[in-house]
Amino acid sequence: MTILDKIIERKKEEVASAQSKIPLDHLKDNAFFRRETISLKESIKNKSGIIAEFKRQSPSKGIINNNVEPIDIVSAYEKFGASGISILTDHDFFGGNLNDVLSVRNDINIPILRKDFMIDEYQFYEAKSIGADVVLLIASCLSPAQVQEFTDLAHELKMEVLLEIHTENELKHFNSKIDLVGINNRNLKDFKVNLQHSVQLKNQLPKEVLSVAESGIYNLEDFKFLKEKGFDSFLMGEYFMKNTNPAKAFEEFASQI
Template identity: 70%
Template sequence: MNILDKIIENKKEEVRKAKSEISLQELMDSEYFGKQGKSLKKSLKEKSGIITEFKRQSPSKGIINDKSGVFEVVTNYEKFGASAVSILTDKQFFGGSLEDISKVRRSTNIPILRKDFMVDEYQFYEAKSIGADVILLIAANLSVSQVQEFTALSHQMGLEVLLEIHDEEELEHINKDVDFVGINNRNLKDFKVDLDHSINLKNQLPKEILKIAESGIYNVEDFKYLKEKGFDGFLMGEYFMKTENPGKTFEEFISNVTV
């Protein structure tokens, strides 16, 4: 069993537990459920194109940053021009929580991506109830029909959909309704990074779809290289979070890529 399999097995158990504690109706009664979300499509075009990330740890890197608080980090990301922020909500493997989104939603005006392993309809109601604007679907752990069903459900709730793929076999998961296709430069099964593999995969995507480069962007040169190759957005987390002051690091990065 690889790490992705372990995460999904644990996630299904988490969802079963959550369902027993909070009903769908309770989620639908939240203050955010009926509100219009913030558009990542619009924000990518108007701002830096960078989707920053708040991530405390990962299975491949262990603890990345367990000192910085979510409110301070996200506030600075927004201040210095982030198009959006991705917030990890998986607790067991990434040290996140739903509360991390709740803590910043009221004061944050950029879109929030709930980054998690979505395996059940219940999680989409959760995402909307805490004020998320975008959800992540990972092709590696979903069937083609699940991607279609979850995309339709997301759109019914006003959530945008980022579909993440890793290889050519997962191209079949793309449908006309997904809002973005993210190509993870890091293989989830062995965690190796290959930017050129991602570029080759990007060139096989429908021209009209927005393309996001995810993970494994370690420096300004990587960013500029991927931008030159036609990516519309860039999801970056570890590069900023591994430093003592992620917001300051992001400010410096922005100054270097916009000259």
């Protein structure tokens, strides 16, 4: 069983537990459920293209940074030009929670991606209720039919969809309704990083699709390489979060691009 298999098995338990505590219909009572969402696609076109991530830990790196509060980091991300914010809400493997989104939603005016392992329609209503503008669909966790179904649901809830792929076979999960396609430079099964592999996948996407380079961007040279190869956006978390002061790290990086 891979780490991804373990995450999905645990996620099924989490969703069942959440549904038993807060029925889906009750999620619609949250004030954020009625807010107008912000387009990540438009924000990428008008700003730096960086989707800056708040992430405490990961299965591959362990604890990255447990000593900072979300608002201190994401407000700086916004101030220094991030196109969007990615916030991990998985608890057991990434140290996140729903409150990490709730606690900052009223204080920033750029789109928030709820980054989690979305396997059940309940999670989409949950994402909407906490103020997310975008949801992540991971192709390796879903069938093409599920991606289609979940994309339709997200759009019904006025949220955009970022589809994450890593293999050529996962290109079949793409459909014309997808808003953005993220290509994970890191293999979720063995955590190896291959930027050239991501470029090859990107070149097989329709040219009009906004592409996002995800994970494994360790320095300015990696960023410039991927930008030169035509990526529109860059999801970066560890690069900033591993610093004692992630906000300062982002400010310095943004000044160099």
